[in-house]
Structures are given as structure tokens and as C-alpha cells.
Amino acid sequence: MDRASPVDAPVLVVCAVARELAGLRARAGVDVVAVGVGPVEAALGTARALASGRYRAAINAGIAGGFRDRCTVGDVVVCTREDYVELGLEDGSAFPLPDGAALERTVEADPGLIAPFVGGIAPVILGRGVTSATVTSTDARAQLLAVRYRADVESMEGFAVLRAARDAGVPAIEIRGVSNIVGDRATNGWNFAAGANAAVETTQILLDVLFSR
Numbered sequence: 001m002d003r004a005s006p007v008d009a010p011v012l013v014v015c016a017v018a019r020e021l022a023g024l025r026a027r028a029g030v031d032v033v034a035v036g037v038g039p040v041e042a043a044l045g046t047a048r049a050l051a052s053g054r055y056r057a058a059i060n061a062g063i064a065g066g067f068r069d070r071c072t073v074g075d076v077v078v079c080t081r082e083d084y085v086e087l088g089l090e091d092g093s094a095f096p097l098p099d100g101a102a103l104e105r106t107v108e109a110d111p112g113l114i115a116p117f118v119g120g121i122a123p124v125i126l127g128r129g130v131t132s133a134t135v136t137s138t139d140a141r142a143q144l145l146a147v148r149y150r151a152d153v154e155s156m157e158g159f160a161v162l163r164a165a166r167d168a169g170v171p172a173i174e175i176r177g178v179s180n181i182v183g184d185r186a187t188n189g190w191n192f193a194a195g196a197n198a199a200v201e202t203t204q205i206l207l208d209v210l211f212s213r
Helices: 039-050 111-118 139-149 158-168 192-210
Strands: 011-015 030-034 057-066 076-084 106-108 125-131 153-155 172-181
Touching: 011 039, 011 192, 030 039, 039 057, 039 158, 057 158, 057 192, 076 111, 076 158, 076 192, 106 158, 111 125, 111 172, 111 192, 125 139, 125 158, 153 172, 158 172, 172 192
Parallel strands: 011 030, 011 057, 057 172, 076 125, 125 153
Antiparallel strands: 057 153, 076 106, 076 172
């Protein structure tokens, strides 16, 4: 983990809207914060919550679109890495900046928080996510993102939450329940409840592990 923190310190759980985690069991030592939709709101809300300096870990949990042939509605993807697809050049290539400056377009989840899933605590897909402020609504863009970033899921907040946590020195992880297939909105199999329930169940399992240490 990035910084030392008491094992009895609380855990922050971040979602976009409260309904995503309405089924999460209330428990001492867990603060659930709905930060709003999109990368800007997510970064601001997460940074505000973490500014207290009291959290030992952050979990970004909620629904996401899954890329076709990578996962199906109701699956859970634990993202080991997030790419922010709308930062930089449209073709995804490096963006030249003066004075050695570089764009922050990729962030990784904390290995210590991923480890329980590697150990098989829950049936999840360990994969990669992309964050986009624009919801993909065509199969053409879905295919482009899936190939370019080797992505399993698309969300609007994942990168922002993990990046804010990294900046605050707090280990973080992202848990996504698949609510639809990324692409054509008319055929994407939208099921909010399936995605939300999957995210809630897996988040509760991880919290059980964290509070058993």
C-alpha cells in the first residue's frame, strides 16, 4: 500500500450515484460517498473525501458497460488498470508537451487490494477499464476502444477516482458490475439491477476481507 495507515482506519467507498450501492450493507468503518457522474465530478468528490487523511483504502464501486466478447451483463470486473481515453490526441498517440511535461492518462489499482481477488475470494474478471466522459453508443467506437486499450469495461469515473486516490497516497481499487454491453444503445442489454447487485456483492466480500485483517 502507498502509505502507512492504521488497520482500524475507515474505508472509503466511492460511487457515482447512490442507487448503484443502495444494497450495500451498512457497517462501521465504511463511508459511502456518491460523488456525481463523470470524471470531473468524480475527481473532485474523491479528492474532497480523501482530504481528511483518515482513510486506509478507497474502493470505486458501481456499474459499467462491458465490452462484447470480454464479459456479459451481471459479470464483475475488478480493474487492475484504467486509461482515460479522452485526454490527448484523438488517435491515442503520445501528446507532445514542452518542458518534459506529460499527460496522466493511465493509473493502476493497488496490488495489495487486488491480491485477494487473485487468490480467488470471488468469481471476478481481473481486467482493464477505460474512462470516458462520453458514453459509447456505437459498435464502431466500442470496437476501437476495446482493441486500442484492451479494455474489458467502460465507465465515466474509474480513472478519476483511482487518480485522486493515488495523489492522496491512499491505496485504491475499482469494482464494476456489468450493466450493459458497450455499443449500440438499442441492443446493449441494459440491466441496471444486474450490474448494481454484482458490484454490491463483490464490494461486500472485499470489505469482509479488509475488516478481518
